[in-house]
Amino acid sequence: MKLYGSYTSPYVRRLRLILMDVKYDMIDAPTSSAEGRAILRKLNPTMKIPMFEDNGLVLCDSTVIAQYLHEKLARPYLSIPQLNLLKIIDGITDSYIQLFLLDKSGFDTTDDKMYFNLQHERIERSFKYLENVVADKHISATEWNYLSISLYTSLDWVKVRKLHDFSHLEAIQSFYTAVSHRKDVKSTGIPA
Numbered sequence: 001m002k003l004y005g006s007y008t009s010p011y012v013r014r015l016r017l018i019l020m021d022v023k024y025d026m027i028d029a030p031t032s033s034a035e036g037r038a039i040l041r042k043l044n045p046t047m048k049i050p051m052f053e054d055n056g057l058v059l060c061d062s063t064v065i066a067q068y069l070h071e072k073l074a075r076p077y078l079s080i081p082q083l084n085l086l087k088i089i090d091g092i093t094d095s096y097i098q099l100f101l102l103d104k105s106g107f108d109t110t111d112d113k114m115y116f117n118l119q120h121e122r123i124e125r126s127f128k129y130l131e132n133v134v135a136d137k138h139i140s141a142t143e144w145n146y147l148s149i150s151l152y153t154s155l156d157w158v159k160v161r162k163l164h165d166f167s168h169l170e171a172i173q174s175f176y177t178a179v180s181h182r183k184d185v186k187s188t189g190i191p192a
């Protein structure tokens with residue numbers, strides 16, 4: 001099994017966390033480097049990470065890769081309502097990835113422009129929604145599964161990149177603090 005990605009990507013980190021006790025090869029292929037892009041170009045038309053390869057099967061989306069791995073490792077995957085929550089977490093993550101790339105491309109993403117406003121509204125509404133979900137314990141630090149892993153990796157990415165301050169959201173902040181102490185979370189931390 002080969003996982004292609006970077007050590008900074010929140011999507012790749014989710015898979016690194018579910019593969020903690022499994023033998024696999026991690027291939028460093030960041031989308032921001034020419035070398036990384038050359039590796040991805042050979043197999044992955046989306047040119048996004050994570051990408052995963054096993055016995056000639058190439059998968060290029062974290063949700064699909066996670067489903068494949070849970071089936072292969074005979075672990076229970078997420079229910080439909082949990083997958084829906086995962087997509088709300090992904091909504092925030094994807095919007096911030098877009099804003100991050102736009103910012104790196106020289107745009108001022110705080111400008112009052114339709115595209116930027118759409119991302120900001122999605123992010124704000126999704127954070128408020130997830131605050132209630134976490135307060136109601138539908139995602140919890142004590143239930144370590146692909147959903148809690150995904151929420152944590154996205155929260156940590158937006159925090160480390162200084163993209164979003166969620167400290168006023170009590171349930172999310174407590175979840176984040178509790179999970180931060182985990183050994184596997186520490187060992188997969190985003191490099192400075």
Ligand SMILES: N[C@@H](CCC(=O)N[C@@H](CS)C(=O)NCC(=O)O)C(=O)O
Binds near residue numbers: 049050060061063
């Ligand atoms: N839906 C994809 C999203 C993956 C994604 O956006 N990855 C980012 C890195 S965290 C990426 O490859 N960005 C490069 C680009 O958008 O060109 C998944 O869940 O795997």
